Amino acid sequence: NAGVTQTPKFRILKIGQSMTLQCAQDMNHNYMYWYRQDPGMGLKLIYYSVGAGITDKGEVPNGYNVSRSTTEDFPLRLELAAPSQTSVYFCASSYSAGARGTGELFFGEGSRLTVL
Amino acid sequence: GESVGLHLPTLSVQEGDNSIINCAYSNSASDYFIWYKQESGKGPQFIIDIRSNMDKRQGQRVTVLLNKTVKHLSLQIAATQPGDSAVYFCAENKNFGNEKLTFGTGTRLTIIP
Numbered sequence: 001n002a003g004v005t006q007t008p009k010f011r012i013l014k015i016g017q018s019m020t021l022q023c024a025q026d027m028n029h030n031y032m033y034w035y036r037q038d039p040g041m042g043l044k045l046i047y048y049s050v051g052a053g054i055t056d057k058g059e060v061p062n063g064y065n066v067s068r069s070t071t072e073d074f075p076l077r078l079e080l081a082a083p084s085q086t087s088v089y090f091c092a093s094s095y096s097a098g099a100r101g102t103g104e105l106f107f108g109e110g111s112r113l114t115v116l
Numbered sequence: 117g118e119s120v121g122l123h124l125p126t127l128s129v130q131e132g133d134n135s136i137i138n139c140a141y142s143n144s145a146s147d148y149f150i151w152y153k154q155e156s157g158k159g160p161q162f163i164i165d166i167r168s169n170m171d172k173r174q175g176q177r178v179t180v181l182l183n184k185t186v187k188h189l190s191l192q193i194a195a196t197q198p199g200d201s202a203v204y205f206c207a208e209n210k211n212f213g214n215e216k217l218t219f220g221t222g223t224r225l226t227i228i229p
């Protein structure tokens with residue numbers, strides 16, 4: 001199993017550009033998440049999904065969009081990049097809440113995005 | 117408001133000693149707590165969790181203690197090794213769900229050889 005795979009690992013964007021961060025998991029997890037981590041800070045939830053076709057906002061959704069057309073994939077879209085979106089983005093997945101008795105999230109390696 | 121914070125942002129421990137990482141939470145409705153380890157350049161990795169109906173849980177070289185009276189959580193790592201050097205995050209949730217974990221800012225643990 002590859003686990004959670006994120007691409008790209010690094011990207012520099014100009015203000016106003018758009019891009020999509022890709023995330024795929026091969027563990028057949030129902031739940032998927034996108035977090036952002038600013039320097040020296042914890043993770044903040046952007047969006048999450050409890051299954052294909054279902055998405056919901058997290059703590060900091062403004063400026064982002066997501067879709068979940070398959071169980072495996074959960075791309076994050078930045079439509080008009082702004083310097084405030086400079087961060088490290090982590091995708092994660094998990095079994096359904098309580099299904100396996102733990103809240104263990106499996107994280108990808110992260111995507112470092114810089115907006116100039 | 118809801119917050120999960122840490123008492124110390126950095127902690128240095130001699131190799132072989134025990135380390136204790138602390139975490140305070142403010143949401144009394146939280147009933148599930150998790151510790152994650154994040155090594156440099158990697159995503160967080162699950163270490164151990166505890167539900168609010170417990171006050172202690174042990175894993176391999178790690179113990180989590182929960183004091184609901186003072187809303188305090190700690191992670192004890194026994195016989196620290198160089199590989200334990202990382203940033204440690206506590207996270208909390210309500211109703212034992214995954215969807216909206218609230219993460220603290222993290223403590224950087226450095227193991228001194």
